[in-house]
Amino acid sequence: LRPPRQRPEVFVAAKRNYRVRVEVGHTPFDTRRIDAILDTGAGPNLFRADRLPPGVKFRKAQTLLIADANGKRLRTIGFAILTVRLQHYVVDVECVVCEHLATDLILGCDFCDRYVEAIRPRKRSVELDDGSIIPITRAPSKRAAALPALPDAQKFPAVKGRTSPKLRVVKPTVLKPRTQTWVTVRTDR
Numbered sequence: 001l002r003p004p005r006q007r008p009e010v011f012v013a014a015k016r017n018y019r020v021r022v023e024v025g026h027t028p029f030d031t032r033r034i035d036a037i038l039d040t041g042a043g044p045n046l047f048r049a050d051r052l053p054p055g056v057k058f059r060k061a062q063t064l065l066i067a068d069a070n071g072k073r074l075r076t077i078g079f080a081i082l083t084v085r086l087q088h089y090v091v092d093v094e095c096v097v098c099e100h101l102a103t104d105l106i107l108g109c110d111f112c113d114r115y116v117e118a119i120r121p122r123k124r125s126v127e128l129d130d131g132s133i134i135p136i137t138r139a140p141s142k143r144a145a146a147l148p149a150l151p152d153a154q155k156f157p158a159v160k161g162r163t164s165p166k167l168r169v170v171k172p173t174v175l176k177p178r179t180q181t182w183v184t185v186r187t188d189r
Helices: 109-117
Strands: 018-025 032-037 044-048 059-060 076-086 089-098 104-105 116-120 125-127 133-135
Touching: 018 104, 018 109, 032 076, 076 104, 109 116, 116 133
Parallel strands: 032 104, 044 089
Antiparallel strands: 018 032, 018 076, 044 104, 059 076, 076 089, 116 125, 125 133
C-alpha cells in the first residue's frame, strides 16, 4: 500500500491590507526604512529578493506553493531571518524570500498572531502586544482630485480634531406611536 498523497498547502494573500512603516536589516543597528504591508489574509511573512538588505543570509529551500491576491503563484527562493523595527519594538522575523512582490515586505498572519494585539482601522493604528501604537500610513495618491464644495459648507464650519457623530434635531417634533415621521436633523460631520 502506498501512503496517502498529501496536498501541499497554498496561501493566498488578501487584497485588503494595512501599510505601516518599518525598518528592516541584518541587525537592529543597520536597518533601513521601508513600507511594509500588514496583511491578515497572507499566511507567511514575504520579502522581495532584490530588496534584501546587505549582510542578510538566506537559506535556499524547495519551491513553496504560495499564491498572491490574484491567485497567481509566487516564485520563492528560500527563507531569511530579518530584524524588523516598528518604532521602538524590535523583533526577528522569518520571511519567505520571493522573486517578485508588489511591495518589499508583507507581514502576514505569522507576524500578526505573535506580535499584533489589535488593528484599529478607524483610528488608523496598529497596537502591538507590548502596548506600542504604530500608525497605519496611506500611499500618496498619484493625482489630487478636487472635491466639489458642498452647498451647506458655510453653515457648518469645520471642527478641528474628531467630529461628533451625534445627530441634533433642528426643531422639536412629536413622534406618534406606530407611524412614520420625517425629522430634520443636523450633524457636525
